[in-house]
Amino acid sequence: MSVLSQLTNSVKHMNYTQRLMLAIGSYTFSVMLVVMLGIWAFIEYSEPDDSQDVAFAIHHTVSLLNQTSSEQGNAPTHTEYFDLYLTQSQLPTALRDIVFKPGLTQLENGSSIMMELNPSTQKPYYLLFNTEHDVSLIETEFDDILFIVAAVILSTVLTLLMVRWMAKNLATPVITLKKQVETFDINKGHFPRMDRDDEIGQLNHAFGDLIQRMYEFTRREQDFTRFASHELRSPITVIRGNFDILRESLPDSPIHQRIVTRMNTAIQRVSSLIDGFLWLGRENHDTYMPIEAISAARLESMINGLTEHLSPESSYRLTRKISDINWNVRPLMLSILLDNLIRNALMHTDQAVCLSAHGKQLTITNTIGNPTDAEQLGIGLQIVSRICDANHWEYHIDHSETQFSFSLQVNDIKGSE
Structure with a gap:
C-alpha cells in the first residue's frame, strides 16, 4: 500500500473534530508560511545594498596606492570588507614572517590574503579580506529562516489548540443529539427538544x-x-x-x-x-410462537397442504427436489413464506416451477412469461421479506426478463427465542 493510500485511509477514519483540525491546521500553516516568507523577502529587498560601500572602499584603496610613492609612511587602512597593508611590517604579527607569493593565498583561519606589486613603486602591498562579515551575513540569513519556521510552527500549534477547543464546543450539541436519538424510546413520549435557535x-x-x-x-x-x-x-x-x-x-x-x-x-x-x-x-416479536423441527417428510406434507386447493394443472407444474433437511424453525412462518412464494411463482408463469431444498438452502425458480411480470412481483414478496427479517433468515432474489429465482438460507432458531 502506498503512502498516499495510507494517508487517505487515515483521513477516512478520522472523526469530525480531527478532520476539522486537520483542515484548518493545514490551511493556517500554508497561509502563515506564505505570509512569513513574503515579509522576509520584503525586508531583504528593503535592506541597503552593500555594493556602494564596496565601491567606495575600492576607490579609497586605489587612491592610497597612488599616494604611496610620495607617502611611504601611510598607516594600514581598515574597511568593512578588507584591510590594506602597504608593507609587510604592517601585517598582523602572525603573518609578518610568512612569505607570500603574488596572488590570493588562503589562510588557516578561513580568511584570505592577496599580495600584489604596486605599479608605481613595484613594492608589494597586501589585501587581507575579512571573512567575518560574510559569515555574519550567512548566520543572519539562517537565523531569519529559523525564526520564520519557528513562528509558523508556533502559530499553527496555537491555531490547532484553538480549533480543538472550538470543534469540541461545536460538536457537543451534535453528540448530545446523537445520544438522544440512540437512547430515545419511541413508545415513551415525545422526542426531547433543544432550546436553541441555530x-x-x-x-x-x-x-x-x-x-x-x-x-x-x-x-x-x-x-x-x-x-x-x-x-x-x-x-x-x-x-x-x-x-x-x-x-x-x-x-x-x-x-x-x-x-x-x-x-x-x-x-x-x-x-x-x-x-x-x-x-x-410486533416490533420485538416478544410473543411466543412454537418452534419445531422440519424434516423432508414434514416439508413435503406442508407443501401438499398448501397446494391441495390448487387446480390439477397448477399442482402438476410444481416440481419438488427435497432431501437431507433438518430445520429448527417456526412452522407457521415457514408455511406463510412458502404459500406466498409458490402462489407468486405459479401466477407469473405457465411453465414448470422448481422447488428444491437441501441442507439449509431453499430455492424456488420459475420462468417469466411476460417480461413486465419481472417488475410486478406483488405484495407477497413484501410479506416474505418481513418473515425473513423477523426470523433472521438470509435470502437472495435473482430475476431477469425471463427467469425469477428466490434463494433462502434457513438459519435454525433457538428454542429460547
Missing part, C-alpha cells in the same frame, strides 16, 4: 417531527393490525360454529367429506394467519 436546534426539531410522524404511522399500523385481528376473530368463531353444525347435518359422502375437509383447513389457516400477522406486526 441550525442544531432546527435539526433537533426536524428529528423530533420525523420521529413523531414515524411513531404515529407505526401506531396506526399496529392499531389496524390489532383491530383487524380482533374483529376477524368474531366472524371466524361464528363460521367455525356454523361449520360444525353443517358438518354434522351433511350426508356422509366422499364429495361432502372433501368439502368439509377443505373448509376446515381454510378456517384453521385463517386463524393461524391472524396470529402470524399479529406476531409479525
Whole structure:
C-alpha cells in the first residue's frame, strides 16, 4: 500500500473534530508560511545594498596606492570588507614572517590574503579580506529562516489548540443529539427538544417531527393490525360454529367429506394467519410462537397442504427436489413464506416451477412469461421479506426478463427465542 493510500485511509477514519483540525491546521500553516516568507523577502529587498560601500572602499584603496610613492609612511587602512597593508611590517604579527607569493593565498583561519606589486613603486602591498562579515551575513540569513519556521510552527500549534477547543464546543450539541436519538424510546413520549435557535436546534426539531410522524404511522399500523385481528376473530368463531353444525347435518359422502375437509383447513389457516400477522406486526416479536423441527417428510406434507386447493394443472407444474433437511424453525412462518412464494411463482408463469431444498438452502425458480411480470412481483414478496427479517433468515432474489429465482438460507432458531 502506498503512502498516499495510507494517508487517505487515515483521513477516512478520522472523526469530525480531527478532520476539522486537520483542515484548518493545514490551511493556517500554508497561509502563515506564505505570509512569513513574503515579509522576509520584503525586508531583504528593503535592506541597503552593500555594493556602494564596496565601491567606495575600492576607490579609497586605489587612491592610497597612488599616494604611496610620495607617502611611504601611510598607516594600514581598515574597511568593512578588507584591510590594506602597504608593507609587510604592517601585517598582523602572525603573518609578518610568512612569505607570500603574488596572488590570493588562503589562510588557516578561513580568511584570505592577496599580495600584489604596486605599479608605481613595484613594492608589494597586501589585501587581507575579512571573512567575518560574510559569515555574519550567512548566520543572519539562517537565523531569519529559523525564526520564520519557528513562528509558523508556533502559530499553527496555537491555531490547532484553538480549533480543538472550538470543534469540541461545536460538536457537543451534535453528540448530545446523537445520544438522544440512540437512547430515545419511541413508545415513551415525545422526542426531547433543544432550546436553541441555530441550525442544531432546527435539526433537533426536524428529528423530533420525523420521529413523531414515524411513531404515529407505526401506531396506526399496529392499531389496524390489532383491530383487524380482533374483529376477524368474531366472524371466524361464528363460521367455525356454523361449520360444525353443517358438518354434522351433511350426508356422509366422499364429495361432502372433501368439502368439509377443505373448509376446515381454510378456517384453521385463517386463524393461524391472524396470529402470524399479529406476531409479525410486533416490533420485538416478544410473543411466543412454537418452534419445531422440519424434516423432508414434514416439508413435503406442508407443501401438499398448501397446494391441495390448487387446480390439477397448477399442482402438476410444481416440481419438488427435497432431501437431507433438518430445520429448527417456526412452522407457521415457514408455511406463510412458502404459500406466498409458490402462489407468486405459479401466477407469473405457465411453465414448470422448481422447488428444491437441501441442507439449509431453499430455492424456488420459475420462468417469466411476460417480461413486465419481472417488475410486478406483488405484495407477497413484501410479506416474505418481513418473515425473513423477523426470523433472521438470509435470502437472495435473482430475476431477469425471463427467469425469477428466490434463494433462502434457513438459519435454525433457538428454542429460547
